[in-house]
Each structure stands twice: as C-alpha cells, then as structure tokens.
Amino acid sequence: xxxxxxxxxxxxxxxxxxxxxxxxxxxxxxxxxxxxxxxxxxxxxxxxxxxxxxxxxxxxxxxxxxxxxxxxxxxxxxxxxxxxxxxxxxxxxxxxxxxxxxxxxxxxxxxxxxxxxxxxxxxxxxxxxxxxxxxxxxxxxxxxxxxxxxxxxxxxxxxxxxxxxxxxxxxxxxxxxxxxxxxxxxxxxxxxxxxxxxxxxxxxxxxxxxxxxxxxxxxxxxxxxxxxxxxxxxxxxxxxxxxxxxxxxxxxxxxxxxxxxxxxxxxxxxxxxxxxxxxxxxxxxxxxxxxxxx
Amino acid sequence: xxxxxxxxxxxxxxxxxxxxxxxxxxxxxxxxxxxxxxxxxxxxxxxxxxxxxxxxxxxxxxxxxxxxxxxxxxxxxxxxxxxxxxxxxxxxxxxxxxxxxxxxxxxxxxxxxxxxxxxxxxxxxxxxxxxxxxxxxxxxxxxxxxxxxxxxxxxxxxxxxxxxxxxxxxxxxxxxxxxxxxxxxxxxxxxxxxxxxxxxxxxxxxxxxxxxxxxxxxxxxxxxxxxxxxxxxxxxxxxxxxxxxxxxxxxxxxxxxxxxxxxxx
Ligand code: SF4
Ligand code: SF4
Ligand SMILES: [Fe+2]
Numbered sequence: 151x152x153x154x155x156x157x158x159x160x161x162x163x164x165x166x167x168x169x170x171x172x173x174x175x176x177x178x179x180x181x182x183x184x185x186x187x188x189x190x191x192x193x194x195x196x197x198x199x200x201x202x203x204x205x206x207x208x209x210x211x212x213x214x215x216x217x218x219x220x221x222x223x224x225x226x227x228x229x230x231x232x233x234x235x236x237x238x239x240x241x242x243x244x245x246x247x248x249x250x251x252x253x254x255x256x257x258x259x260x261x262x263x264x265x266x267x268x269x270x271x272x273x274x275x276x277x278x279x280x281x282x283x284x285x286x287x288x289x290x291x292x293x294x295x296x297x298x299x300x301x302x303x304x305x306x307x308x309x310x311x312x313x314x315x316x317x318x319x320x321x322x323x324x325x326x327x328x329x330x331x332x333x334x335x336x337x338x339x340x341x342x343x344x345x346x347x348x349x350x351x352x353x354x355x356x357x358x359x360x361x362x363x364x365x366x367x368x369x370x371x372x373x374x375x376x377x378x379x380x381x382x383x384x385x386x387x388x389x390x391x392x393x394x395x396x397x398x399x400x401x402x403x404x405x406x407x408x409x410x411x412x413x414x415x416x417x418x419x420x421x422x423x424x425x426x427x428x429x430x431x432x433x434x435x436x437x438x439x440x441x442x443x444x
Numbered sequence: 445x446x447x448x449x450x451x452x453x454x455x456x457x458x459x460x461x462x463x464x465x466x467x468x469x470x471x472x473x474x475x476x477x478x479x480x481x482x483x484x485x486x487x488x489x490x491x492x493x494x495x496x497x498x499x500x501x502x503x504x505x506x507x508x509x510x511x512x513x514x515x516x517x518x519x520x521x522x523x524x525x526x527x528x529x530x531x532x533x534x535x536x537x538x539x540x541x542x543x544x545x546x547x548x549x550x551x552x553x554x555x556x557x558x559x560x561x562x563x564x565x566x567x568x569x570x571x572x573x574x575x576x577x578x579x580x581x582x583x584x585x586x587x588x589x590x591x592x593x594x595x596x597x598x599x600x601x602x603x604x605x606x607x608x609x610x611x612x613x614x615x616x617x618x619x620x621x622x623x624x625x626x627x628x629x630x631x632x633x634x635x636x637x638x639x640x641x642x643x644x645x646x647x648x649x650x651x652x653x654x655x656x657x658x659x660x661x662x663x664x665x666x667x668x669x670x671x672x673x674x675x676x677x678x679x680x681x682x683x684x685x686x687x688x689x690x691x692x693x694x695x696x697x698x699x700x701x702x703x704x705x706x707x708x709x
Contacts, residue, residue: 158597204593206593207597208597209591209594210591211589235593263587264591265588320530340529438698
C-alpha cells in the first residue's frame, strides 16, 4: 500500500460548516444536508487557534469548505481574519450570500495584499442540467449569487462536477462560458472537477471498484505533488484530517493539532484513485503546477 | 580589493523578446551592473528564438534553466507551464512548437547544461536565484496567493537571505523576518497585464551603509517592431495584442483574482 508523506503544509483547509448545508445535492460526496450534523460548525476560537499554529508551519494558503460555509454565522469574520494571515478561498453554493457580508469582504480584500477567491458550485449551464443534481431552483439562486459577487468586484470561479460524458466536455464548457457572459459575467472563470464516487454520488452512479486503488507501482514515476494529501490537511470539529475528501473515513483523522497531523498517509481508498487520475483536484488553478515529465 | 557597493541586474522570462532584452542589457550596463543574471524561460511567445539566445550568450549573462528551457532543451512535448484552460494550452502549444522548431541544437545543448539554481553572494548576503520556487521549477509564486510565513519558511529551509524568482510574469517583492526578502524579478518578454507596453527587470544593490536596495526598472523598447515580426512569423494574434496593449489575452486562468483584476480580460 503506497503511503504519501506531507512535504510541507501548503494548504490548510477548514471544514468550517461541517456537513451542514442548505442544499442536498445528489452527488455530494459527504452527503451534506440541513440535518447532517455528523460534522458540526468550527467555532471561531478553533479557527483562530489553527491560524496561529499555521504561521509556525509556514502555511501558504487557506481554504474553507463545508457544507455551506456561509451558514456559519461568523463566516465573514473568519475570512476577514484569515486575510491577515494569507490568501483565502471559500467554496460556496452561492445561494445564501448577503450584500452586507460581501461589502465587508470586499473591503477586507482591498486592505489585504492577498486574494479572496470564491468558488461557486454550479453543475450545469442551465436549470435543466443543474437542478436535477443540485435541487429545484438552485440554478437561478446560484446564478444570482454569482452576479452579486461580480457586482461587488469579485471574480468567482464557477466550479462544476463532471456529471456529463467526458466526450461532451468541450460543448459543456463553451455553453457554460456563453451562459455566464450572457448573464453579465464578462470574464468567467471555470473549474471542472471529476466526481468522487463517495457519499450520495455512490447511489447516484456507483462506488469505487476494488480494483480502483493506487498501487506502489503506479506511484513510482508519479509526481506526488499532484496529490492534495502531499501538501494539505483539513481542520474539522473532530480534529485534523488528511484531506477534504476522506473526512468520513476513520483512518483519515490524524490528530488534534496540526503538529500532531503531519505523518504520512496510506492511500488505501477508492477516492485516492480519482486523485491519481486527475491530480490536485481541490486546489485553485493559480496554485497548480504541471506534472513533472515522467 | 572589495568594492564598497555591489550591483547586479536580474530578469527572467525573455520569451524571445530580443528587442526588450537588448534594451535591458544596455540599460543595466549603463547603470553599472557588475553581473547580469537571467532566471530562465528564454523562449515562448515572441519571434526568432535564436536571436535572444545569441544575445544572452554573447553578453555573458549568467543564466539558469526555466521550465521552458528544460522542455526545449530536452524536446519535451510541452512547456510545463501548467495551464488548466484548453484555450491557454492551445496557444501555448502553438508557440512552443514554433520555438522548438526554430531553436538551434547548439543553443538547446547549452540550455540542457544550465543549473536550475544559482547561489550568489551580494556583499554579505546569501542570494538564491531560482526559476519558479527553490523547491519546484514551475511553481507559481504570485503576490496575492503567497503568504509571508511560507516565504519565511523557504528562506530558512534554503539557507538564504534573499530568494529571487520569476516564472509568473509579474514582478513583486516582500520583506521577510530577519531582514530577509523574496523578490520576483519580473520578465522582459511581455508586459504585466497593466495596460502598459513596457517590461521590467530588477537591480539589486548592496551598500554597507544602506544594506540591500531593490529597484524595479521599466524597459521601453520597440514593441511595434516586435509585433510586426510576430505577425510575419504567423504567431498567434492574441500574443501580438498583448505586446501592443499591455494586457494579457491568454494564460488568464492561472492568475489569482487580484492579479487578474488589474487586467482587462
Ligand atoms: S455538494 Fe455542496 S452544496 Fe451540494 S449538498 Fe454538498 S456541500 Fe451542499
Ligand atoms: S483522497 Fe486524494 S488527497 Fe485524500 S488521501 Fe487519497 S490521494 Fe490523498
Ligand atoms: Fe516559467
């Protein structure tokens, strides 16, 4: 079983709203919902403690996910404080954003030398393609969020899980771009993610087959910096886990503090196979680097 | 006898812009640079790659290898720039294939022979020159996505007072703990996505009384002529537009939001 060491803690993630979300998407790999409190909100002090610890470890960037981060009552304050430490990215479904929050965040980003990135999840370029996966009316609600962000001067990265046939990718991407431009987002940014066959997605499509595992031989010539667990950890209300993908697996929980969670991790999950195939799927394009030539 | 003041000029990303290179070399000599360093990426984007290479080599520029030079030197399939957008990859591939086809074997052998990093002494300062970052040749270190504690970690881990890098295409610097510093020295090959045609290089000076001073120097050159030559070589119109407008038209997806908002596209 191949094991991957943490080369350096580049990206510190926060599972800031646990598994709580206002939506119940059919492909959610950790089955978030309004009632799933398996993982709860991170309180502000927990976030602060880890931000402070992250300085000693030389963390480069911060990412916030859930669930829906903006269900957290102190989300704005958390981002404002994070921007004093480094660049921040928040993964949102875009449906609950409020003007006052965005105005506060706009000012905080202008004051900081760091970027605040919003990644808004939308899984189709129309209500017909998006809503069956994310829920009735979610396309229009998310698009209102996108345009609100644009109004406040942000350049949201639209993040879509690949729920279409890969052969249709070019068409889907150009439909996305055309739709966003037509709606008033003049320079759309787009990130396409592979789906993870975990949680709800396992029922929507299928889980991982036993043969879909990473082996030692596969990693021999592989550029390991492509794997999130090689340069990241995630803080949850139960402790620090190896990566945002596997938080529900008992073996993913590594320790109580960042310092306790720096040990190598065995890639014995089906999802690791998706990472192996697609690389640093959770990072922003500005933080990715090409694979080394093999 | 040790000179009281030491002055070195540094730049990266020539991207075959031999006209800007010529102007920068002249300017750096006029300002009394004792040594001139190029941090890699000699080719890409512009026309006639051999011209920049001849100029670099005949001017005794001390060069390190960038991802582009590693690729061209070894004839890899692509430039390893790590673009995620198919449109970026399309344009990058066109100029990569052009550059590879038009670079002499002798220059390619020279590129293969270059080190990935260089240790420089500037007065008492230990300066480490690299391409993207000291740990990865094609790592992007943007101003708005690189925390200060991360840079502190790099200078400590690599035993340096100053780290110099390029690769992203936009200059910046940050003061670090213990009077250490990180400097992205900028590029000569294309403007900085700010609507100006000029490009940039960096002068580093060490004086015992003042310590280190860093100056970013704009370089004016005949952008119209470069654009005409790019058109004549049938390089992508999008690249020509960047040279003339000062705004990036491609590689936009790798920009963080702050850097992207400064541009028009
Ligand atoms: S995919 Fe995102 S928006 Fe949908 S239920 Fe899961 S956390 Fe909520
Ligand atoms: S799921 Fe991906 S990031 Fe998480 S441990 Fe496996 S390979 Fe690493
Ligand atoms: Fe480069």
